[in-house]
Amino acid sequence: MKVSNIVTVVSFAPFAFSHGGIFTYKIDGEEYPGNPTELENTTWTNAVPDPTWPSIQRQWNFNPVYNVSGANITCNWRGTPGTSSLHATIAAGSNITARWDNFYSPPVWPQYWEHGAGPLLVYMARCPGSPSSCTGFSPAGSDAIWFKIAQTGLKPGASTLSDGNWQQWDLVGHMSSSPTDPNRSPGLTVTIPRDLREGAYLIRHEIIMLASQPAQFYPNCAQLMVKGSGKAEPESGSLVAFPGAYRADDPGIAMADWSISQTPVRDVYNTSVYPFPGPPVWTGPEVFEWEEDGARDETEESELGDEIGSHHSEGGRRSV
Numbered sequence: 001m002k003v004s005n006i007v008t009v010v011s012f013a014p015f016a017f018s019h020g021g022i023f024t025y026k027i028d029g030e031e032y033p034g035n036p037t038e039l040e041n042t043t044w045t046n047a048v049p050d051p052t053w054p055s056i057q058r059q060w061n062f063n064p065v066y067n068v069s070g071a072n073i074t075c076n077w078r079g080t081p082g083t084s085s086l087h088a089t090i091a092a093g094s095n096i097t098a099r100w101d102n103f104y105s106p107p108v109w110p111q112y113w114e115h116g117a118g119p120l121l122v123y124m125a126r127c128p129g130s131p132s133s134c135t136g137f138s139p140a141g142s143d144a145i146w147f148k149i150a151q152t153g154l155k156p157g158a159s160t161l162s163d164g165n166w167q168q169w170d171l172v173g174h175m176s177s178s179p180t181d182p183n184r185s186p187g188l189t190v191t192i193p194r195d196l197r198e199g200a201y202l203i204r205h206e207i208i209m210l211a212s213q214p215a216q217f218y219p220n221c222a223q224l225m226v227k228g229s230g231k232a233e234p235e236s237g238s239l240v241a242f243p244g245a246y247r248a249d250d251p252g253i254a255m256a257d258w259s260i261s262q263t264p265v266r267d268v269y270n271t272s273v274y275p276f277p278g279p280p281v282w283t284g285p286e287v288f289e290w291e292e293d294g295a296r297d298e299t300e301e302s303e304l305g306d307e308i309g310s311h312h313s314e315g316g317r318r319s320v
């Protein structure tokens with residue numbers, strides 16, 4: 001009896017422990033801890049967010065979301081702010097870095113993400129009011145308020161959809177095999193559009209895990225107070241609702257399958273193009289001028305976030 005219990009636990013552990021989410025955000029060198037309390041205080045399968053935890057992050061659950069039409073696709077479960085609802089101040093044009101953890105217990109530093117195959121996508125939504133505030137605001141599927149600011153899929157030169165060919169693998173997961181390497185999981189850095197009108201915004205990071213049927217979605221939301229003199233707001237064609245932005249039969253979602261990492265690679269995964277779900281990336285009204293007159297190169301930093309935004313802005317295709 002005892003032996004069979006142990007065997008069960010050991011064989012189940014890799015699946016039970018290979019989920020997770022964002023555990024920290026970094027802006028201008030300042031660290032904003034996420035809301036991991038539910039993972040430390042309760043069992044893995046019965047996680048309950050602690051609403052008293054002060055954080056910029058919305059409450060969330062460690063398990064993946066499977067239903068693109070359900071309420072949890074918006075900002076995970078519960079997706080609501082805690083009683084201490086904080087906003088992190090960030091200047092338009094600045095970078096924010098998110099780092100993921102699979103919440104192995106005991107925690108292993110540096111933390112990293114277990115999955116490899118699938119894209120990373122980042123959205124923002126302006127919260128209502130004047131001045132706008134995200135406290136108490138929970139967007140619904142009827143609110144077409146989300147715009148995509150960045151997405152990244154396959155690594156340059158990748159020719160199949162196997163695990164190690166994705167940016168997910170390097171940025172948030174397995175870049176270094178040494179557990180003590182501080183660069184093991186550098187996180188995902190993106191730039192807030194530099195002309196974005198100031199105000200309170202939700203930022204929604206999302207990992208889609210494609211080595212599963214159906215696909216697994218890991219959305220995490222956090223509250224930002226964007227400062228700046230810009231006046232830009234995304235046009236309606238760039239705005240989508242969650243739920244609503246995705247369909248289970250979108251090509252980049254429907255392709256999900258456990259066999260994605262198997263060799264030999266199935267024909268359908270023998271490709272250098274990943275069809276991102278959702279709208280095109282919106283980085284502000286000037287992006288096309290910059291590309292035409294070449295000034296973009298002078299004004300853009302070489303930050304990863306800009307690369308992600310600009311290289312993937314045309315119809316969601318990797319254009320490296």
Ligand SMILES: [Cu+2]
Nearest residue numbers: 018019020115
């Ligand atoms: Cu998982």
